[in-house]
Amino acid sequence: MAYDKFEVLTSTAYPLPIENVDTDQIIPARFLKATERKDFDINFFRDWRYNADGTPKADFPLNKEIYAGSKILVGGRNFGSGSSREHAAWSVYDFGLRCVISSAFADIFKNNCLNVGVLPVQVSAAFADKLFDAIMADPKTEIKVDLPNQKVTLVATGETESFDINTYKKDNMLNGFDDIDYLKNMEEEITNFAERRPF
Amino acid sequence: MAKTLFDKVWDSHVVRSVKDGPDVFFIDRHFIHEVTSPVAFLGLESRGNSVVYPERTFATADHNTPTINQHLPVADALSANQLDALERNAAKYGISHWGLGDKNNGIVHVVGPENGITLPGATIVCGDSHTSTHGAFGAIAFGIGTSEVEMVLSTQCIMQPKPKKMRINVNGKLGAGVTPKDVALYIISKQTTSGATGYFVEYAGDVFRDMSMEGRMTVCNLSIEMGARGGMIAPDQKTFEYIKGRALTPKGADWDKAMKYWETLHTDENAQFDEEFNYEASDIEPMITYGTNPGMGMGVTKSIPTAANVEGGAETYKKSLGYMSFNEGEAMIGKPIDFVFLGSCTNGRIEDFRAFCSIVDGRKKADNVTAWLVPGSHKVVDQIKAEGLDKIISDAGFELREPGCSACLAMNDDKIPAGKLSVSTSNRNFEGRQGPGSRTLLASPLVAAASAVEGVVTDPRTLLV
Numbered sequence: 015m016a017y018d019k020f021e022v023l024t025s026t027a028y029p030l031p032i033e034n035v036d037t038d039q040i041i042p043a044r045f046l047k048a049t050e051r052k053d054f055d056i057n058f059f060r061d062w063r064y065n066a067d068g069t070p071k072a073d074f075p076l077n078k079e080i081y082a083g084s085k086i087l088v089g090g091r092n093f094g095s096g097s098s099r100e101h102a103a104w105s106v107y108d109f110g111l112r113c114v115i116s117s118a119f120a121d122i123f124k125n126n127c128l129n130v131g132v133l134p135v136q137v138s139a140a141f142a143d144k145l146f147d148a149i150m151a152d153p154k155t156e157i158k159v160d161l162p163n164q165k166v167t168l169v170a171t172g173e174t175e176s177f178d179i180n181t182y183k184k185d186n187m188l189n190g191f192d193d194i195d196y197l198k199n200m201e202e203e204i205t206n207f208a209e210r211r212p213f
Numbered sequence: 214m215a216k217t218l219f220d221k222v223w224d225s226h227v228v229r230s231v232k233d234g235p236d237v238f239f240i241d242r243h244f245i246h247e248v249t250s251p252v253a254f255l256g257l258e259s260r261g262n263s264v265v266y267p268e269r270t271f272a273t274a275d276h277n278t279p280t281i282n283q284h285l286p287v288a289d290a291l292s293a294n295q296l297d298a299l300e301r302n303a304a305k306y307g308i309s310h311w312g313l314g315d316k317n318n319g320i321v322h323v324v325g326p327e328n329g330i331t332l333p334g335a336t337i338v339c340g341d342s343h344t345s346t347h348g349a350f351g352a353i354a355f356g357i358g359t360s361e362v363e364m365v366l367s368t369q370c371i372m373q374p375k376p377k378k379m380r381i382n383v384n385g386k387l388g389a390g391v392t393p394k395d396v397a398l399y400i401i402s403k404q405t406t407s408g409a410t411g412y413f414v415e416y417a418g419d420v421f422r423d424m425s426m427e428g429r430m431t432v433c434n435l436s437i438e439m440g441a442r443g444g445m446i447a448p449d450q451k452t453f454e455y456i457k458g459r460a461l462t463p464k465g466a467d468w469d470k471a472m473k474y475w476e477t478l479h480t481d482e483n484a485q486f487d488e489e490f491n492y493e494a495s496d497i498e499p500m501i502t503y504g505t506n507p508g509m510g511m512g513v514t515k516s517i518p519t520a521a522n523v524e525g526g527a528e529t530y531k532k533s534l535g536y537m538s539f540n541e542g543e544a545m546i547g548k549p550i551d552f553v554f555l556g557s558c559t560n561g562r563i564e565d566f567r568a569f570c571s572i573v574d575g576r577k578k579a580d581n582v583t584a585w586l587v588p589g590s591h592k593v594v595d596q597i598k599a600e601g602l603d604k605i606i607s608d609a610g611f612e613l614r615e616p617g618c619s620a621c622l623a624m625n626d627d628k629i630p631a632g633k634l635s636v637s638t639s640n641r642n643f644e645g646r647q648g649p650g651s652r653t654l655l656a657s658p659l660v661a662a663a664s665a666v667e668g669v670v671t672d673p674r675t676l677l678v
Contacts, residue, residue, distance in 0.1 A: 033529040034406055034506050038643040043622040047277065047291035049251035049298045061645050066631070090529065092407035095440065095506070096643060097622075098342040099249065100358035121376075121410055121442050122342060122356055129360035180374065182234025192360065194260065197237065197368040200229065204370055207228045207239055208266065212471060213332060213463060 017131025019190040023112055024158040024169065027086035028075050029149040035089055036096035037123060041105045043097075054101055055108035076109075080153040088145050088157075089116045094123025103130045113159050115166065117142040128183050129192060135159060135166055141175045144168065161187060215481035218447050219378055219413050222353045222478065226336045228370060235372040241335040242352075243270040243365045244321045245308070247277055247299040248624070249340030253362035254302045262367040264306040269369060271330055272303040272310040275320045276341075277624045280587050280614035283313050292625065306366075319590020319616040322346040322434065322558035326426070327592050329459025333448035333475040338365060343558045343640060345436040348445035349429035350452055351478045353413070355443040376442050377411055377487040380480070382418040385494030390674040392568065393428030394560060394638065394657035396420060397435040398500035398510040400492065405524060406508035410440030412488065415480060420494050421446050426455040427564035434559045435640055438507035447479040499673055501545050502642050502655040505533040509642070513660060513672050516544045536644050537652050545654070545670045552635035553584040553665040554647070555658055557621035560638035561589025563596045565658040570605045572662035572676055578610035579668030585627055586611055587619040609666070623648045636664045 045057035063074050070077045087106070093116040094102065103126035106114060112132060117139040119127075127134045137145070148155045148168055156169040161184065167174040179187075186192060197204070216224075228237040245253075250272070257263070264270065277292045287293040296313065303310035311317040317324055322343055325331045333351035338344060340362045347354035361371045381400060414436050421429060429446050436444030453472065456462045463471045498512040511518070517534070519541040520527040534541065555561075555569050566588065578584055586606060588594045594616065597603050606613060620627040621639035623646070629635045631650025638661050642653035656664070659673035666676070 031528075032532065033526050036506065036641075036643045038622075038641065038646050042645055042649070043624045044649075046248050046624065047289075047295055049295055050255065051252045061649055066649065090526070092410070092440070095406055096342065096437075096641060098340060098356035098358055100252075100340075100360060103358065118407060118410065120407070120440060122358060126358035126360065129358060180234045182231050182372075193372045194256075194262075194360075194364055194367060196231075196372065197364060197370050198262070200237065201368070204228055204237075204239070204368055208369060211239065211241060212474065213241060213335065213467075 020187045025085040028081045030089045033090040034092045037102040040102040054105035058105040058109045086113045091118045095120040098122045100126045103127045135177045215484040217480045217484045235374045238373045242337040244339035245272045247295040251298040256363040267307040270308045276618045278617040283615045320558045323589030329462035342437045345443040346434040348433035351448035376413040379412040379488040380415045380486045383420040383492045384418040392657040393431040395500045397432045399497045401439045402510040404439040406506040407440040414441045414444040427562045548670045551633040554620045554637040556587030557639035559640040568658040569662040570602045573609040574605045576666040581668045587614045
């Protein structure tokens with residue numbers, strides 16, 4: 015599925031300073047019954063956002079009006095652990111987020127994000143703390159994520175950190191390409207390889 | 214150059230290495246199920262692609278299936294729709310499909326090895342993180358997302374950076390009542406839930422050498438719970454005996470040829486790992502978790518650590534204990550429980566039912582416990598009956614359900630009610646994993662059985678003869 019290109023994003027951010035946020039929290043299994051990819055924002059963090067009776071939990075950051083419309087989420091260490099459900103990445107995207115920042119990501123979630131057009135930005139624990147502190151002090155704190163230069167910046171103070179992304183994935187994000195475009199262009203090479211496999 | 218087992222299998226599947234990018238990685242075997250595949254087929258069709266090697270993909274229904282009355286139509290419309298979509302897509306593209314009621318049906322990571330689809334030296338993926346299970350056979354097996362499911366369907370490849378390599382050695386002999394599940398939960402408690410992120414693990418040493426194939430599957434299955442993409446164990450005589458003669462394993466001259474290759478699948482002396490850890494079997498006791506991730510585990514006789522004594526943020530730790538309604542320093546033994554779940558791709562195999570029965574034989578289920586015993590496949594059900602375990606189970610006041618993922622992720626009706634405490638042989642104790650508000654204690658089939666008959670968290674060693 016195609017997604018919008020990602021270049022430079024400047025936005026306020028939702029803070030979620032909790033460690034080991036697993037994909038069962040991002041989207042619980044009981045909401046994985048769809049056969050189409052749409053509206054996964056509805057149940058994004060369902061059990062953290064809503065009480066059992068369906069009323070919103072006012073103190074949960076994603077429900078706070080002061081952060082509404084943010085395109086970035088800053089999460090605690092080991093964000094996205096657990097299940098491989100891509101629905102978690104879809105729900106991030108469908109909620110209007112294009113970037114998740116954390117001091118560490120779980121592997122599969124990180125891959126899934128890159129495949130659906132959400133940029134996972136891994137920063138040092140110290141820089142993540144700086145972001146949390148800044149957002150807590152001022153919810154209107156803006157963060158600039160510059161993919162071409164691989165830099166994340168606290169706009170107000172100018173404090174900056176570089177982040178890693180391989181050239182291939184970076185080009186994909188910048189151009190809105192995905193892996194299937196690449197793989198389909200090397201079909202003959204794959205066919206030749208497949209013929210040599212013993213089983 | 215000396216190579217690790219992982220290097221040998223990985224390198225032989227790289228079609229092309231992208232400069233400063235991932236490897237184009239060829240997939241020998243692909244499992245699909247009803248939950249993570251429908252959108253992949255939609256994507257495939259919207260691009261005008263087809264399934265390039267349908268004989269390399271295998272479909273089974275497991276995640277979202279009822280575990281009673283499977284002969285009746287599935288009542289939940291959304292679930293029925295997902296099952297229909299899987300069947301339709303499989304039929305359309307000529308993919309083998311083991312739907313509800315099929316004698317080969319069961320949990321994907323149980324039926325793969327049972328039917329000889331899982332082979333040493335193969336690359337295996339599935340839209341499910343516990344695909345790491347198949348590493349027990351010396352395969353490279355890991356979970357993928359739905360975009361990658363579409364890649365495999367339409368090109369038989371995915372694009373993966375090669376993970377770093379870790380070896381975990383456990384030497385010595387396990388004590389009575391200590392099972393493969395305990396070994397895995399022990400390792401995860403040491404590594405934490407993210408300690409092996411970015412790594413692929415090889416398990417080595419006496420303990421894994423002595424372990425049955427079922428036990429090795431349990432250990433490799435749980436690799437993802439410490440963040441590793443997968444785990445693997447070098448194939449040996451036990452591996453070859455397990456797979457020989459199964460429905461889809463190579464036969465005759467093909468078998469002989471494959472054996473020649475498989476015998477090369479071990480880590481060479483002096484091969485380098487990025488990380489290596491050593492643990493002693495004698496330090497491991499029956500384990501139980503007390504928190505909301507699988508790294509929050511301890512010996513069943515121990516007390517819950519204080520926040521000051523754990524790695525990571527104290528706030529997150531306290532939030533976790535708050536969800537469980539447990540206190541720092543509290544003992545787990547003797548805590549009244551409400552539910553017991555025996556099953557899942559972690560502990561839904563014949564050996565797990567044998568272990569469970571070894572404790573409940575001649576005893577009775579406690580009145581305060583609701584127990585769900587869910588075999589991993591129909592073949593496991595058949596074996597349970599062939600060994601007479603079904604009689605032990607019913608005499609002790611338990612009943613067997615039909616195969617599926619069930620209360621491991623509670624997509625179907627098998628949900629633990631809010632606030633209830635469950636001793637579960639599955640793989641995740643995340644908040645609400647077994648149903649909204651449910652509280653999960655992960656443990657071995659022995660701990661589950663002992664707790665089921667006592668009605669409280671119990672050390673199985675007190676019930677062993």
